[in-house]
Amino acid sequence: MKNPVRTGSKAAFALAYEKCEKHISNHPALPLFKAIQCFDPRFIQSNIAHHNIEDYRIIEEFQFPTDTLI
Secondary structure (H helix, E strand, C coil): CCCHHHHHHHHHHHHHHHHHHHHHHCCCCHHHHHHHHHHCCCCCCCCHHHCCHHHHCCCHHHHCCCCCCC
16 A cells, blocks of 8 residues: 555655756756866766866866866
8 A cells, every 4th residue: 555645745756856957957057057066076076977178168268178278
């Protein structure tokens, strides 16, 4: 037998998450937030695939990176 409170909570969470995801993915500051993550140790990941300098073009110095920067 399914717990109706648990089922309702799960559905409410899914709906709230979907609404939040839509809001965040369209927020005008999202590109800047993603760009500054490369300087924040909380967001640094060990997988090198997550560190694509092309993702940080919002930072003027990274728009046309030089060999010394890379």
